[in-house]
Amino acid sequence: MKSVVANYMISRKWLLLALVILLILLPFVLSDFRVNLLGRYLAFAILVIGLDLLWGYMGVLSLGHGIFFGLGAYIMGIHLKMEASSGGLPDFMMWSGMTELPWFWTVLQHPVIAILAGIIVPMIIAVILGFFTFRNRIQDVYFTILTQALVMVTVTLLISRQDVTGGTNGLTGFSTIFGFSLSDPATQRVIYYVTLGCLVIILLICSRLINSLFGKALIAIRDGENRLRFSGYDTSMFKVLVFTISAGIAGLAGMLFVMQVGIISPTQIGIIPSIEMILWVAIGGRGTLIGPVIGAILTNSAKTFFSESYPDIWLYFLGAVFVIVVIFLPGGLMSLGKKLKRRNSNEKGQTNSKADYSAS
Amino acid sequence: MEAILIQAFNGLSLGSILLLIALGLAITFGLMKVINMAHGELIMIGAYTTYVMQTIFTQYMPAGLFDLYFILAIPCAFIVAALVGMLLEYTVIRHLYGRPLDSLLATFGVGLILQQTARSIFGAPNVGIVSPSFLEGGMNVFGMTVPVTRIFIIGLVVVCLLILAFYLYKTNSGRRTRAVMQNREMASCVGISTRRVDITTFAIGAGIAGVAGAILTLIGPIGPAIGTYYIVDAFMVVVVGGVGMLVGTVVSAFGVGVMNTLFEYWTDASMGKVLIFVLIVLFLQWRPSGLFSLRTRSLD
């Protein structure tokens, strides 16, 4: 029986391998523009791995990951803006009446500091937030809604402190990254492969985590946090840790995103983008690491496809996918094969995939 | 002194609007544990119903009867939103009882569809509503002039609240509703049709959202995306009040309203908004289940 588990793992490994090879090869057949798009999707794919740890495995739904994604993106954005203005005051600061750079702008001028800060700052914020929130047993729906409140706070602050953040315009107009021209296709390809590399590394690290006893504990938290607490685990610390890890991953994703898109603005981190991120996880298959990755890439490709061809229909489509996936395919695309097979052979096992997530 | 009095009234007025938008949610979320992200779109439906009523009156009714449109629009908004709510319950929500977070995602999708539908039918730009003449102007209350509209809204909220409380606590079907919400299995054992109760309850919650939409046309824009302005506020009010407690929602709506107005007065609107949300986050740390909550003995 144990081989079931083993086989299951093997199949995912093959799928991962196929995906990675495909992603390595695609830049050779696609135009620069498409490669750049794909690179953005990969940044999103990195983000959803963290979200999946948090929601898919541990059952904690955060609608506030836009914040961490945004923090990473803004930190990298500030760095790139500093490179572009070579230490001078960006235009929006001038017309906002600023006379010198705020301290954190100066600090982020250094590339190493910027990269580290892009990951660590979201993590620090997540630790503080998570520590109080999870210690105080703010659970389920309450946590989810609380994260929405935090998104509102963040977005409002970003917009109203436009003298240091660029306001609704966000940060844009970058020229170089670590000295390399951002508009050069070669630079973009390097960034693409760096993103892919980050994705693979994070995927591997997380799958190790998931397959350890720690991973079991996460699933146990989803199934019955209180039961686990009565087994002697300090579950809130587990939650804080996973929340923090996912925040760090989101920060990294944000940094990679901004390098490829060349702009970060508050609309990218609001409530709606934060919910969309969750959809990518749901479509791919929560509780499987590879599923959300595929989900993120597929959904964003679909978004591009539809809004290029049928802009009016995109919202109908997106809405319908939300409803259909949640109601009929809670296991996402990864459960599709299982589901089809069950229908065909009418298997006896009552493993209704809905049951998997009844607790979530 | 007068400034404080006026701000107090402004707080009360904002509170009444918050209560109106949160009341429907207090039912669907509070009682049924369904996180209905399409609540904002139900508000939008109520607003558009009012617009349609106005159009009908300007085109087919004698001009002298024009003001009546608004009186009629309120029940119509209730009915239309309730019908949409029923449809929503029947097609989507009923699959999702006991899965609150999933209901959040699915209804968010429904919200997107409803928004786009409104955009297709009424066009992307906002539409305009002419307030009925009896709601124009100001009234003298304690020596200050306050808009009649605001008094009307406060009055209407009180009426809605009374009707709802009467329904839930004094009628048979209300009792049945509470029975189902408290213990589904037990209620179905004693012969209550839980399906019917679910669908009625959800329809009532949706209908109240529709009424809120009709009222909001008096003070705000009417467009496909207006639901998004109100939805987060509505959730905050319900959560702070304590899920499942009508009285909690009332207290929290007025509390948030007054605090928000004061913060805005002391700082500015953006900071006011930031402060009120920060306050809510801190408050939840202190009372994770809201102002009023039942202490239960269940494990989860």
Add this chain to the structure above:
Amino acid sequence: MKKGKQTAKQIILQAKNTSVKFGAFFAVKDFSFMVREGELHFLIGPNGAGKTTFLDLVCGKTRESEGSLILKEKHDLSKLKEFEIVRKGVGRKFQAPSVFGNLTVWENLELSMKQDKRLSHILRAKPNQEKDAEIKEMLALIGLSEQKDEQARLLSHGQKQWLEMGMVMMQKPSLLMLDEPIAGMTEEEEEKTGELLLKMKEKCAIIVVEHDMEFVRKYSEKVTVMHEGQLLCEGTMDDIQGNERVMEVYLGRKGDTADASTPAARSVV
């Protein structure tokens, strides 16, 4: 019972005048209780008597309004968090089986077993032979060796009960609390459970909340009867059966008992 022997045994749990208040209602009122090492102590009483609330109190799920709760004569339970209480050696099996549905039987046991459960350690935890052997032993004991790779939510009700008992035992507690362990079991399973209890009692003190009087009579050494949150009487089963007030509570006031089984009172777990 010889008095001398009794005093030699360590007091595992001592509750003094504990009260739990829900609003204006006392679920437990001025209740004192003591369990010693190696004791199999039954806690009985009509529905709503406060038995489960008392267990909740011991494991930290609810907090006392008054009184004191001391574990092994040194740990004040009211000051500890739930998981700390567990780490000090209190195990609890809930009334409705609560296992981790999406984990396998094996994984359920692996998570529960006595080990350093701090986050830093769990992150580095590796399976090893010793652990495996221990889990296998437990699987055999609870009769789930066959199902070890099955997801726990697919087990039958009885199997889940067994699994949860196994999970609690894996914690190697010094105080074990079982809330209606035989509810929904067949006679044969009941028998097995009883035997298991006798076996376990050698390793730890046990408190069992039970309604099935046959079962209580068969295995009990010491029985405490609770009524309306208060101690009614304590003693052997024979003492209890002879007690007038117990008769009154159980037989004379049936109406009350029926009333007490309203959802609010029953919705434990």
Add this chain to the structure above:
Amino acid sequence: MKKGKKTEHTRLIAGFIGLVCFLLMLTACGDGGEAASDQAEAQMHPSETGEEVNIDESEQIPVGILHSLSGTMAMSETSVYEAEMLAIKEINEAGGVLGKELVPIVEDGASEPNIFSERAAKLLQQDEVDVIFGGWTSASRKAMLPVVEDNNGLLFYPVQYEGMEASPNIFYAGAAPNQQIVPAVDWLLENEGTEFFLLGSDYVFPRVANQIIKAQLEENGAALVDEQYTPLGHTDYNTVISRIRESEPEVIFNTLNGDSNVAFFKQLADAGITSDDVTVLSVSVAEEEIRGIGADVLAGHYASWNYYQTTDTPENEEFVAKYKEAYGDDRVTGDPIEAGYFMVHLWAQAVEAAGTTEVDAVREAAAIEFNAPGGPVVIDSDNQHVYKTVRIGEVGEDGQFTEVWNSDEPVKPDPFLEEYDWASDISGTLAGE
């Protein structure tokens, strides 16, 4: 064991179905897939694109249209998009440009700056258009700016904005501050009063506009009684109205955006404050917004634009008639709609003059005059902005404006306010860049 194998297979199959779908999607909209997306285009706008689906270089010129057709900005941008399509249709009916037909490639910016940047890149790189008509918010323009500069494309931007920018790759068809805000303040000071209350949404345009206004007020010895910003989408103006009551301004200069205008004006009217008590001059309220707010609460207040539906020129009469014919009698035009309309014509004429659509040549040839519905417009080759006539209008009961003042002749655009000494602190060193 057997079960395990099967699971593996089905998983693999599911995975590959996913990958194949993904590949299909990429290729469908990828390099070789123009036909597919153009077909879609043709279905959407059959009248504009005709039966042809492939761009035939010798017969057709692709042009990009990039506006938010979904999301919060759709309510404003949809009309501009329609005006641009109308202009393209007119040009094609008149024989096209350089004898070739214009083929609009429409993209949705979805009210998100990063989508604007992405779509702009798509239009320039994938569809190889030379010109994009699009954008509304400053954020969308800022997002497209690096893209059009890097790819050497042209962007025509139809909306008034805060200035402080002059990219060689952007033509600004909306008003710069000196063509809308500065003359409006002058007019107010002369006619309505000297005590100003500044009210705006909390984002870039109002903040910068108010910086300018404050400097101008100081220069003129006028008083600023209060300055308030509300978050985007704010709907409760009670507190702001209390402040207005307390500070008793003579003039409210309103830079609120979108929906907030509706809430503000309705609640102002409810509070019993009319245009007799205080004058409100808005710079983001055009005819279309008036319909959403209700003319009854706006009557008597003012706006500053370069064009109104009532502007009395022969070109406008024709434009309004055509617009209504195309999109419905109940539709109204407005300043950004007019800008969207004339900038397409402006570009077409520049292309005719240059004899090519090639960007540098078009820029060289762009300084031509065109009789727009709002009066003659000329592109200023110094800063790519447009000479425009400034008009101040009063809202009437019917929701239309009555012009109360105009600048007589087109005003030279001055995005960095270099002509104004008092503004030197604001534009700083920007102009030099």
